[in-house]
Amino acid sequence: MKKVNAINNIALHYARLPQYPYGTSGKPYDFYIEDSFLKLLETAFKDVFMHCPLGKPDIITSAGTLVGKAGEHGYGKAFDLDAIFWKDHQLITNNYIHQKELYLGIESFLRKHFGLVLNYHYPNHTDHWHVDSSVSVDYNESSKSETFYLQMVLKDIYQKPVVIDGISGPQTRRFTKEVFGRLKIDTPITTKKNYLKFLDITGKIAFKLSEEQQNPLQLLENLEVVINRLPVNDKHQVNEALNAFLVHHTTSTWINSIQPHQDIENIIDTVIT
Numbered sequence: 428m429k430k431v432n433a434i435n436n437i438a439l440h441y442a443r444l445p446q447y448p449y450g451t452s453g454k455p456y457d458f459y460i461e462d463s464f465l466k467l468l469e470t471a472f473k474d475v476f477m478h479c480p481l482g483k484p485d486i487i488t489s490a491g492t493l494v495g496k497a498g499e500h501g502y503g504k505a506f507d508l509d510a511i512f513w514k515d516h517q518l519i520t521n522n523y524i525h526q527k528e529l530y531l532g533i534e535s536f537l538r539k540h541f542g543l544v545l546n547y548h549y550p551n552h553t554d555h556w557h558v559d560s561s562v563s564v565d566y567n568e569s570s571k572s573e574t575f576y577l578q579m580v581l582k583d584i585y586q587k588p589v590v591i592d593g594i595s596g597p598q599t600r601r602f603t604k605e606v607f608g609r610l611k612i613d614t615p616i617t618t619k620k621n622y623l624k625f626l627d628i629t630g631k632i633a634f635k636l637s638e639e640q641q642n643p644l645q646l647l648e649n650l651e652v653v654i655n656r657l658p659v660n661d662k663h664q665v666n667e668a669l670n671a672f673l674v675h676h677t678t679s680t681w682i683n684s685i686q687p688h689q690d691i692e693n694i695i696d697t698v699i700t
């Protein structure tokens with residue numbers, strides 16, 4: 428077990444109440460991490476930030492490593508990642524809706540190293556990624572957390588209209604097959620070699636997308652997602668106001684003039700050739 432306050436010279440901070448609110452860069456903190464798991468974190472962070480267009484960050488906030496509870500945290504063999512801070516940018520994990528491409532780029536590379544990654548859609552994990560190595564790096568259709576990730580990238584990176592429910596069914600399998608064909612990766616996804624290639628290519632594509640300017644139509648879609656999460660009464664009122672805005676002649680003329688999507692096809696071609 429080692430006591431560390433940085434990994435690869437990235438400072439580790441703690442930002443949870445009462446003193447340091449979630450989403451801030453918090454305060455420097457010592458974390459206890461089991462030796463071999465620390466090595467894995469070093470390798471994984473190196474890979475993530477070597478590919479990330481924002482480069483190496485200054486600070487990572489963590490809600491904990493060694494925690495007195497069941498599972499890998501009990502041995503200092505798990506890491507809860509709350510947020511990442513670069514000089515002029517930040518990724519707060521519970522801001523997923525607004526930073527999908529960057530979030531999924533980072534997660535794709537994390538998944539190459541950690542068999543278990545619990546993300547935004549997994550119950551109780553909207554505000555952090557949990558990573559550990561209690562299971563091997565591969566894709567199992569029966570894994571809810573792995574299927575959440577797969578469906579998130581199918582929808583938010585590859586623009587397939589898949590339902591994100593963590594359950595692999597005929598629709599998820601069909602879109603997966605389509606995307607694998609487009610990326611020229613052998614199927615099935617359940618073969619480790621194919622899955623690793625998918626993670627690598629998807630990470631690179633997501634990072635490239637994260638560099639593009641966000642399209643107003645995407646921002647509108649994000650707004651709709653946020654509205655749908657409101658309590659019923661508020662949802663109704665906000666929806667009415669938004670619809671009145673959208674059907675206004677001037678607004679609708681403007682919206683119809685916006686090109687629908689970023690050029691995902693070009694980006695795929697650049698990454699796979």
Ligand SMILES: [Zn+2]
Pocket residue numbers: 500505506507556557558
């Ligand atoms: Zn955890």
